[in-house]
Amino acid sequence: MLFAHDTECSLIATAALVNTGGSDGEGLPDVAALDEYYVTHAYSGRHEHTQAELEAVRGLRPRLRRIWDADVDEVVAIVNGLLRENDALPQLITHDDEPYHFHAVPRDAPLATRIAVEAAMAIADLVRGGELSRLRICDHPDCDNVLVDLSRNRSRRFCEAGCGNRAAVSAYRARKAAAQR
Template identity: 85%
Template sequence: MLFAHDTECSLVAAAALVNTAGSSGEGLPDIAALDAFFTSHSYSGRHEHTEAELRAVRALRPRLRRIWYAEVDEIVSIVNALLREHRALPQLITHDTEPYHLHAVPRDAPLATRIAVEAAMAVADVVRGGELRRLRICEHPDCDNVLVDLSKNRSRRFCEAGCGNRAAVSAYRARRAAARS
C-alpha cells in the first residue's frame, strides 16, 4: 500500500466523482445515482438524498478536476482553500469496522463538505509524499477521465471506463493491418 487506506479510498472516490462529469455524459443524473456513488465509495455519516445535496456534490467536480491538471502550487492552493472553507480540523476516528483514520469534519457535515475535505486531505498526502505524478489523465485519445495510479511501478495509463481494452484492440487491429500490407 502506497498511502494509508483512507487516503487511497478518498483519491479513488475523488477521481470517480470527477469522472461523473466527463465527455460521456452526466454520471450523476439523479439522487439514485448519488446514492449508488455514496454506497460504492463506502461513505458514512449524513446523506440527505435531496436535489440540493446532489447539486452541491456536482458543484465540487470542476474544482477537483482542476487538481489533475494543475501544477503543484495551484494544487496546494486548491487543497488549502477547501480545507479552510470547510473549517477542517483533522482528528483520528474509528467507526463501523474501520481502523483509526482521519476525519477532518464531523460525520454529520453535509456530504459535499465531507467529500471535499476528504479529497483535499488525500491530495495533501500525495503532495507531501511527492507523488503527484500518480494523478493522471487517461491516455486514450477519446477520453478525458482522470485516474489515480496506485500501482507499484507507476504504470497505469488508462481509466476504468474500458479505455485500456479499446487501446489494445486498436493496436491489435493496426498490427494485423500492417501484417497484411
C-alpha cells in the first residue's frame, strides 16, 4: 500500500466517478446506478436515493475531472475550494470495523458533500507527497478515461474499461499481420 487505505479508496472512487461522465455516455443514468456506485465504493452514512442527490453527485464530475489536467497550483485551488465550501474539519473516525481514518464532514452530510471532501482530502495527500503524476489519462487512443496509478513502479497505463486488453489484442494482431507478410 502506497498511501493510507482511505486515501487509496477515495482516489479510486473519484476516478470511477469522473469516468461515469465520459464520452461513452452517462455512466450514472439513474438513482439505481448511484446506489451501485455507493455500495461498490463502500460509502457509509446518509444516502437519500433521490434524483436531487444524483444530480448533486453528477455536478461534481467536471470539477473533479479538471484535477487530472491541471498543474499543481490549480489542483491546490480546486482542493482548497472543495474543503472550504464544504466546511471540512478533519477528524479521525472508526466505524463499520474499519481502522481509524479521516472524515472531514459528518456522516449525515449530503452524499455529494462527502464525496467532494473525501476526494479533496485524497488529492491533498498526493499533492503533499509530490505524487500528482499518479493521476493519468488512459493511454488507449480511443479513450479519455482517467486513472489512478497505485502501482509501485508507476507503470499503469490503461483504465478499468478494458483498454489494456484492447491494446494487447491490437498489438498481437499487428505482430501476426507483420509476420504473415
